[in-house]
Amino acid sequence: MKKFFVILAAAAMAINVSAQKTITLTKEISGADEIITNFWDNTNAPHSNFETRDEKINNSMHFSQTSQTDFYIYKADPAKATGQGIVVLPGGGYSKVCIAHEGFAIAQYFQSIGISAVVVKYRLPNHGNKIVPLEDAQAALNYMRTEGKKWGVDPNQVGICGSSAGGHLAAYTSTFTPDETKPNFSILFYPVITGTTWATHQNTFEYLLGKNRTHNEQEYYSLENRVTPTTPPTILLLSDDDLTVPPISSILYYEALKANGVPATMHIYPSGGHGWCGHDEFKYSEQYKDALSDWLKIQSKNAKK
Secondary structure, three states, X not given: OOOOOOOHHHOOEEEEOOXXXXXXXXXXXXXXXXXXXEEEEOOOOOOOXXXXXXXXXXXXXXXXXOOEEXXXXXXXOOOOOOOOEEEEEOOOOOOOEEOHHHHHXXXXXXXXXXXXXXXXXXXXXXXXXXXXXXXXXXXXXXXXXXXXHHHOOOOOOEEEEEEOXXXXXXXXXXXXXXXXXXXXXXXXXXXXXXXXXXXOOHHXXXXXXXXXXXXXXXXXXXXXXXXOOOOOOEEEEEEOOOOOOXXXXXXXXHHHHHHOOOOEEEEEEOOOOOOOOOOOOOOOHHHHHHHHHHHHHHHHHHHOO
16 A cells, blocks of 8 residues: 655645645546546535635644545446445534545545546635535545446445535535435444533534534534434444444444344444554454455345346
8 A cells, every 4th residue: 555654845746826826636646547626615615604714734644624526536447346436524513624644545445356446635614614525525426426436336325425524514414415315325434423421522513513502503513413214334443442433333324224224234343442443453454354344244135236
């Protein structure tokens, strides 16, 4: 798997030099086969996050202050393509988009097992503009279903994957999207699910809903409360010793899925903490990849019945 940590100041990247600077990483840095730069931004998307500052990125490839949506595309080798496609949503507490491991690295893993992927640099909610990241994720699903046909992607086998706050966004998309356009399956790495104070990452909800969010609003976006029988089949992958997002958050979602008759699988690894998606040095890296690969094969088989 390609190494991502480079000194960004010395690396080539495309920067839109205008009143408000935006940043798109190059194919060399991302490893992507194709990049859709500025799918839309705050001037032409359905909603704005009202971000007026320049976009930023640090040496760990954490974007912040995002105002432009970019898609990084990883196409499966036609010789081993499964027909599946996955939209990948990196985490970052809705204050950053941590795109290296939770985006590029996991997309390259999917690509290696015959699954095309689109990594989304999404617009952040900027303290309360909650619809904005959702519409970026939904746009990426639609893009994968329409354009992905050219790469051998079956529109009925398009799933979504997210880590941490990206996991909240993936589950948000899986529960708030109309049934006819929902993802066909969901992959959630240590997701933020609930807004319940003792079981969540509070900063995620603060950036999503704002500092003045009400209890009712927080409950409405606690996604264990939004599950229905049409929520897509889901796999949850997490660590028992995660102190950033308590495992109970995923357990609440799993219980809601099972209560609604939705196929769900959950793997809780003994250690690893938080943020290990895409890191090969994670102790249980091979185990989670094997479990995920097997689960994806089941989803593909079920889709073809």
